Amino acid sequence: MRSCYLSRKTNETEVEVSLVLEGRGVRTISTPIPFFDHMLDQVARFSNVDMEVKVTGDIDVDGHHIVEDTGIVLGSCLSDALGDRKGIERFSQAAVPMDEALVVVTLDLSGRPYLHYEDAALRGHVPLGSPSFDPQLAEEFFRALCVGARLTLHVDYVRGKNTHHMLEAAFKAFGRALGKAICITGAEVPSTKGVI
Template sequence: MIEVTRETKETQISVKLNLYGKGQAKIDTGVGFFDHMLEAFTKHAHIDMEVTCTGDTHIDDHHTVEDVGIVIGQALREAIYPVKSIERFGNATVVMDEASVTCDIDLSNRGFLVFELPIGGKVGEFDVELVEEFFRAFAFNLPLTLHLIYNRGKNKHHIIEAAFKALAVSLRRAVAINENAGIPSTKGVL
């Protein structure tokens, strides 16, 4: 199990992660909707993950959501790199009721984010603009190339949850063991 911690004046975070787990989650960030998304991500990525965060949520949830993305990305970086004997690429389209989101990833060791989800406002008390902040922090700290593309949907909760689940399935596929892959790059290193 990999453990990564981060302490700033704004947040204190601990992430424990097993890349090849059973989808078991213990999530407590103090942000209910975000916890729900991380639980869905953990379940569908088939990783085991514990996340605890104490943040300055009395101000807002921004630092908590972004910083958790940083630390989860760092923990996955430790678990995945250097890339060897895995598929490297993963993609999935996930539907949730009327919503459909496609995710494509490349464990390229290069951080990049394409975020095309037309969401704004709130889900309950959660500012949905923070979803992009999470995915950016995640992508650049892992690092990986991450594309999240909206296909259809109206309900913000459904669109966001489909995005987290699509990332989870894409990651699960990208880290699938393939002994024949060796180092899956013509460069010879990732």
């Protein structure tokens, strides 16, 4: 069973993450930002990865450190759980609508961290919840996760008006794409290089 537990403590945050890739989407999420909890919940649910995330930190400054550091640890934990990435599907895409919003996520568990984040439809939207989640933080989360997990990720907000719908569609689409990409569908490393 592919799994991992990682923790990271800095002067700004303390993050603990546990993942089981062959899971059922069972999750326990606790950060100081309720909307962020809701988004991480979507990732676990739609990827079918069992996930425990516990985060504390300097929410009085703002949510940036909490969101970015969670991405770092979650990404690193995902990379460790994937191991040599032997037999994985590797590439995946998911398009998720949520009412008027549509987001397309494409990913490659390539070993090369890269984020393309096209959020023109989302710019200028107001923060959500209390303590608030600034929509700009979604990009920071995905960037940190890409670096930690060594994956290539394209997130395209095709359309939308409601901030909640747009962000939730993005996290759901990421979860669905991740769930497909981590599936074991072969016996070899899916690369002509022989390693990822």
